[in-house]
Amino acid sequence: MGVKNLFFAGVGGQGLVLSNQIQARAALRAGFDVKTSDIYGLAMRGGSVYGYQRFGVLAEGGVLSSTFPAGAGDVLVSFEPLEALRWAHLMRRGARAVVNASPVYPSAVLLEKAPYPRDVVATLAGAGLEVTAVDAQAIALRAGSAKLVNVALLGALARELPEVGPEHVRAAIRELVPAAMLEANLKAFELAYAG
Amino acid sequence: MSERQFLTGNQAVARAAWEAGVTVATSYPGSPATQLMEALAGHPGLYTEWSASEKVALEVAIGASLAGARAFCAMKHVGVNIASDPLMTFAYSRVNGGFVLAVGDDPGMHSSQNEQDSRTWGPFGFLPVLEPGDADSARRLTLEAFALSERLETPVMLRLFDKTCHMAGRVEVGERRPPASRGYTPSQADHFMAPPYSIARREKLEERMRALQAWAEGWEENRELPGQGRLGLVASGHLALYARELAPGLPLFQLASVFPLPLERLRAFAARHERLLVLEELGPFLEDRLRLAGIACEGKRWFPDRGELTPELIHRGLVQAGVALPPLPEAAAVPAPIPRSPMLCPGCPHRPVIRILQDLKITCHGDIGCYLMGSYEPFSAFKTSISMAASLGVAMGMGRAQQDDPAARPPVSVLGDSTFVHSGLPSMANAAYNGHTLKVVLLDNQSTSMTGCQENPSTGKDIRGVKHRAFDFLGFCRVVGMEDVTEVDQFDFKATKAVLKEKLEAPGKSAVVIAKRPCALKYKVREPFFYVDPDVCIGCRTCIKVSCPPISMQRYAHKPEGKLNSFIDETQCVGCSVCSQVCPVGAIKRSTPGAEPPVPRPAGHERKG
Numbered sequence: 001m002g003v004k005n006l007f008f009a010g011v012g013g014q015g016l017v018l019s020n021q022i023q024a025r026a027a028l029r030a031g032f033d034v035k036t037s038d039i040y041g042l043a044m045r046g047g048s049v050y051g052y053q054r055f056g057v058l059a060e061g062g063v064l065s066s067t068f069p070a071g072a073g074d075v076l077v078s079f080e081p082l083e084a085l086r087w088a089h090l091m092r093r094g095a096r097a098v099v100n101a102s103p104v105y106p107s108a109v110l111l112e113k114a115p116y117p118r119d120v121v122a123t124l125a126g127a128g129l130e131v132t133a134v135d136a137q138a139i140a141l142r143a144g145s146a147k148l149v150n151v152a153l154l155g156a157l158a159r160e161l162p163e164v165g166p167e168h169v170r171a172a173i174r175e176l177v178p179a180a181m182l183e184a185n186l187k188a189f190e191l192a193y194a195g
Numbered sequence: 196m197s198e199r200q201f202l203t204g205n206q207a208v209a210r211a212a213w214e215a216g217v218t219v220a221t222s223y224p225g226s227p228a229t230q231l232m233e234a235l236a237g238h239p240g241l242y243t244e245w246s247a248s249e250k251v252a253l254e255v256a257i258g259a260s261l262a263g264a265r266a267f268c269a270m271k272h273v274g275v276n277i278a279s280d281p282l283m284t285f286a287y288s289r290v291n292g293g294f295v296l297a298v299g300d301d302p303g304m305h306s307s308q309n310e311q312d313s314r315t316w317g318p319f320g321f322l323p324v325l326e327p328g329d330a331d332s333a334r335r336l337t338l339e340a341f342a343l344s345e346r347l348e349t350p351v352m353l354r355l356f357d358k359t360c361h362m363a364g365r366v367e368v369g370e371r372r373p374p375a376s377r378g379y380t381p382s383q384a385d386h387f388m389a390p391p392y393s394i395a396r397r398e399k400l401e402e403r404m405r406a407l408q409a410w411a412e413g414w415e416e417n418r419e420l421p422g423q424g425r426l427g428l429v430a431s432g433h434l435a436l437y438a439r440e441l442a443p444g445l446p447l448f449q450l451a452s453v454f455p456l457p458l459e460r461l462r463a464f465a466a467r468h469e470r471l472l473v474l475e476e477l478g479p480f481l482e483d484r485l486r487l488a489g490i491a492c493e494g495k496r497w498f499p500d501r502g503e504l505t506p507e508l509i510h511r512g513l514v515q516a517g518v519a520l521p522p523l524p525e526a527a528a529v530p531a532p533i534p535r536s537p538m539l540c541p542g543c544p545h546r547p548v549i550r551i552l553q554d555l556k557i558t559c560h561g562d563i564g565c566y567l568m569g570s571y572e573p574f575s576a577f578k579t580s581i582s583m584a585a586s587l588g589v590a591m592g593m594g595r596a597q598q599d600d601p602a603a604r605p606p607v608s609v610l611g612d613s614t615f616v617h618s619g620l621p622s623m624a625n626a627a628y629n630g631h632t633l634k635v636v637l638l639d640n641q642s643t644s645m646t647g648c649q650e651n652p653s654t655g656k657d658i659r660g661v662k663h664r665a666f667d668f669l670g671f672c673r674v675v676g677m678e679d680v681t682e683v684d685q686f687d688f689k690a691t692k693a694v695l696k697e698k699l700e701a702p703g704k705s706a707v708v709i710a711k712r713p714c715a716l717k718y719k720v721r722e723p724f725f726y727v728d729p730d731v732c733i734g735c736r737t738c739i740k741v742s743c744p745p746i747s748m749q750r751y752a753h754k755p756e757g758k759l760n761s762f763i764d765e766t767q768c769v770g771c772s773v774c775s776q777v778c779p780v781g782a783i784k785r786s787t788p789g790a791e792p793p794v795p796r797p798a799g800h801e802r803k804g
Contacts, residue, residue: 110744
């Protein structure tokens with residue numbers, strides 16, 4: 001199968017690093033070699049944040065580098081529409097994109113210095129991506145908290161990654177999410193996975 | 196049987212330090228190395244601390260090493276600047292318990308003020324510098340670093356990158372070596388670093404460097420990976436992994452010690468190839484050292500000497516240098532979108548102070564912390580930012596340079612609690628001693644927030660959350676000679692504005708104003724949210740100018756032809772009230788828990804859930 005290249009894009013504070021870690025543990029549980037690379041630091045404060053994930057078959061040599069070049073991405077998971085546009089160039093033509101439909105306005109939009117882009121899904125599709133728009137915020141609120149957007153997106157992503165399998169994502173959620181929030185997280189995952 | 200865990204580079208180094216039997220470990224938080232000490236503090240059987248600064252951290256670790264314990268210290272690259280005072284001299288001494296300093300470099304300045312190259316400390320301070328490429332090698336190299344440190348009685352630097360600290364992968368882990376102190380035998384000849392002892396120790400360094408050179412030649416982690424072709428590549432760390440993936444057939448000398456280099460093996464490798472290509476991030480450190488040794492090579496001719504080397508840049512450089520590679524895949528083409536800069540969080544206590552300072556039009560010097568966002572749109576409150584607590588010294592110097600200018604007002608220094616303790620204490624003493632007129636705004640949010648809300652002297656809690664003694668900022672400022680010290684609650688906007696105006700504008704008189712509200716992120720502040728009544732709002736945008744993520748201008752469905760009015764996204768608002776206080780018409784009101792605000796919503800912002 002070669003190495004599968006995922007890219008997580010979002011805004012600081014959306015729980016992107018945890019999503020990448022849960023997805024990585026799921027791929028590990030499915031028997032793959034996995035490497036991830038996240039951005040931390042200043043970008044946490046509402047800035048643009050991102051993470052790479054690569055998984056591949058150990059017997060085929062596993063994964064060497066934790067990042068991949070532009071054009072090599074297979075799946076883009078974007079927590080926010082504008083961030084999907086920012087990182088779409090990392091994807092190959094025909095790559096899948098799972099995009100949360102709720103915008104988070106950057107300061108230039110809040111200050112009315114730039115318009116928020118229109119028709120993000122159409123722009124991504126025009127660039128050759130197969131886009132699934134997810135109302136992850138609505139799913140998260142149904143599951144109990146706006147903070148569950150990250151796990152809702154993992155539910156939508158699980159539909160794109162049959163080689164990993166939802167049972168491993170559920171197990172990874174149980175492994176990494178604190179007990180008090182576990183039930184709501186699993187609910188957000190199931191609601192999004194059901195589509 | 197070996198066990199594998201999925202760890203970040205930071206966690207892998209922490210795991211290795213624990214396995215190596217470290218009993219004292221110190222750090223000052225700084226990206227990308229912050230999580231290293233957080234991970235280590237989660238291991239049992241050792242002492243860890245957030246020190247007040249990197250210099251103190253290094254000195255505490257030095258003391259532990261001298262006493263015979265294995266000691267570990269971690270910091271970001273710029274932290275080594277302040278720690279270099281003890282480091283450069285400690286390197287002269289005879290190390291007792293194994294001593295490893297892990298340093299996180301940040302090419303591309305993802306979260307740093309510069310991108311200095313920590314390898315240069317190697318030849319500058321006679322220190323070996325080891326560089327892992329991923330989490331698994333980070334563990335192996337850390338273990339080797341401790342063994343090497345004790346065998347050759349030297350401090351060892353472990354050079355990490357944001358790309359090694361923040362990557363995660365499968366790591367083989369082992370058992371903890373039972374901590375065993377080597378014991379302490381006082382010896383001025385080895386540890387009292389002043390002449391004549393330091394002169395004698397300087398001679399010993401020659402012997403140590405020869406031994407290190409021999410070690411580098413023989414160390415199996417410096418390895419040659421054979422391939423085909425007339426061009427041989429030299430690379431270290433994560434770049435070697437990138438190269439192996441992009442150009443799998445290329446002969447590669449993969450370095451794990453970047454100082455000293457295994458020069459004789461590299462010479463032999465060069466001799467077997469027509470051309471030697473050096474792949475390295477930042478300046479031509481390896482390239483220069485190879486040339487000095489008489490080994491012809493090419494490097495910065497093909498690869499940039501600044502910023503992060505991405506796989507695309509490496510591919511382009513290799514192709515331009517003549518390596519036959521398949522082209523990179525065609526990328527999806529989309530127009531470049533508008534940038535997204537970091538913003539102060541909803542409810543951030545820095546926001547009202549920055550807004551007021553901007554309105555007062557005083558020259559303010561900024562510092563290192565979240566409040567540096569007071570210089571990003573729409574703010575431009577801070578005119579300078581140099582290094583930890585530099586706002587104090589810079590203000591003193593600027594004040595002196597402008598003292599004969601009748602139009603000049605004393606500049607203001609604005610800094611946070613952790614930064615103040617880190618490097619501001621001597622500056623405050625200097626101000627009093629030399630009679631400077633110093634105006635200070637101390638943003639005491641009881642958190643080291645920029646790096647992820649660590650404890651610090653302001654909270655009085657240590658890295659494990661145990662309460663000792665909180666730093667008394669007000670008392671300190673008074674004791675050091677500041678007579679006019681005032682505390683304010685900056686969520687009372689008008690009162691804070693009046694205090695700042697009075698204290699900061701008064702000529703010829705030093706003043707310290709301490710803003711006491713805690714970090715909204717660390718302390719999870721969440722009060723009932725505010726909402727805008729669009730029928731009261733006049734669309735003046737005063738609330739927008741406090742630059743809070745939930746507040747935007749929107750068109751309301753019931754006012755399709757009218758002007759835009761502001762709107763607060765209640766999922767983001769934490770109820771700090773600052774926007775409601777700056778609103779000139781009282782259009783922003785606090786919600787009642789459990790009740791829907793009695794106002795219409797803008798089109799496209801219907802309530803969800």
